[in-house]
Amino acid sequence: MSNVPLNELTERARAIFQLVVEGYLADGQPVGSKMLATDGRVNLSPASIRSVLADLEGLGLLAAPHTSAGRMPTDTGLRLFVDGMMQVAEPSKEERTAIEQRLGEPGPIEQALEATSSLLSDISGAAGMVMVPQREVRLRQFSIVPLSAQQVLAVLVGLDGQVENRVVDLSTPADPSVLEQASNFINSRLSGKTLAEAAGELRREIASGHSALDNASSDLVQRGLAVWTKDPAQRPVLIVRGQANLLDDGAIQDLERVRSLLDDLESKQSVAELLEDAREAESTRIFIGSENRLFSLSGSSVIASPYRDSEGKVVGVLGVIGPTRLNYARVVPMVDFTARSLGKLIG
Known part of the structure; x- marks a missing residue:
């Protein structure tokens, strides 16, 4: 917020200050007294305008980057304009x-x-x-769709309705029954969990020897989940x-x-x-x-x-x-x- 209250400026000081700021924002160039005098919106002589500009500069609202180059708003002046004078143009x-x-x-x-x-x-x-966004997706549904002999498409549907997909490369061709088993396992056992939770539970099941998946399906599930669980760190x-x-x-x-x-x-x-x-x-x-x-x-x-x-x-x-x-x-x-x-x- 500016240290200069808007109500401390006279009416003509506010008018000239606004014209300087709007002119600067329009083309990025300092605004001079001659330009303001010919603008038609200020009924003052160039000398009177220069006097007001000097006052505004003394308040720290305007600055002259070069001698006789006109004035431009300081950061303090821009803050005063933005907080107290700007008329926003709502999107059409x-x-x-x-x-x-x-x-x-x-x-x-x-x-x-x-x-x-x-x-x-x-x-x-x-x-x-x-x-x-720093948040983890929770699974609603996970599908694995064949693309070619050694590529499948892993499709994730989150609880929030978000749909994303990734291509997974396979080391060996996967039988359609393997794809179905992998998809069914994820949907029945891992639905509602975050991707990290799902990957962690799968690793624990495999380590304990209690996984209902065969080796081929287990590898496919792990590959499918891996392309998602790495994402937060890579984004x-x-x-x-x-x-x-x-x-x-x-x-x-x-x-x-x-x-x-x-x-x-x-x-x-x-x-x-x-x-x-x-x-x-x-x-x-x-x-x-x-x-x-x-x-x-x-x-x-x-x-x-x-x-x-x-x-x-x-x-x-x-x-x-x-x-x-x-x-x-x-x-x-x-x-x-x-x-x-x-x-x-x-x-």
Whole structure:
């Protein structure tokens, strides 16, 4: 929150401040007094406007990056604008439908998460980020379908309705009766358990000699479960898409900042830790530039929102990261709606 209360600004100071911020967010360039004087929305001379700009700079809300280059909002100024002046533009019906259709395309949950990250990148013109849900799937049904002599398709249906599949390579061809026995064993003995629990119980049964499976079926069950139980460790903590969007025309003027931001994104664990701060938020959170230690050098902003399952439990966080000149009024409600849509999909 800004240290400068909005009600301490005069009406004309607020008007000029808003024009400067909106102009900067539109094209990333400092806004000068001449531009404001010819805008038509401020009935003041360039000299009077310069005086107001100087006052706003003295309050720490604006800064002049170069002599006679106009003003741009500081991180403090952006915070004041976002918290007290910004008018959000809610997604249109067409935009909401497009988001839901894109996220709802058939496929495994990883595909939906990657689609979400790409979608957020497209919406914001920056980089999209999605934290993978940290939860284990519980089995409802497990089927093994032959693809070829030495390949089968393992199909998992979770208790939450989630459907995923994996191709399993076999060392020797499997008889159809072996596939049926393996599927029946999993469904009758391991249904309702997490994948790790199912794999552990199978190992214990085999070790004790009480398994009802023959050697071929036992090997197939273990192979089928293995491709799932390894997943949690292999999945990335964070999916990031659209880093190329950060290399826009404005980046040419500030290559060091962009290089620093791309380095931050390479360190996904650090970014994931920042997103964790948004897990307990009731709605979308905005981190602006130097407000967060991680982005103090790159001068970047993060808009993040938690997404919840059908029980209202937070299972992950999604958001966008980019320069502080993000179009907050458009991106904030889009991130919020995308989080709610992803939550419905996950169930």
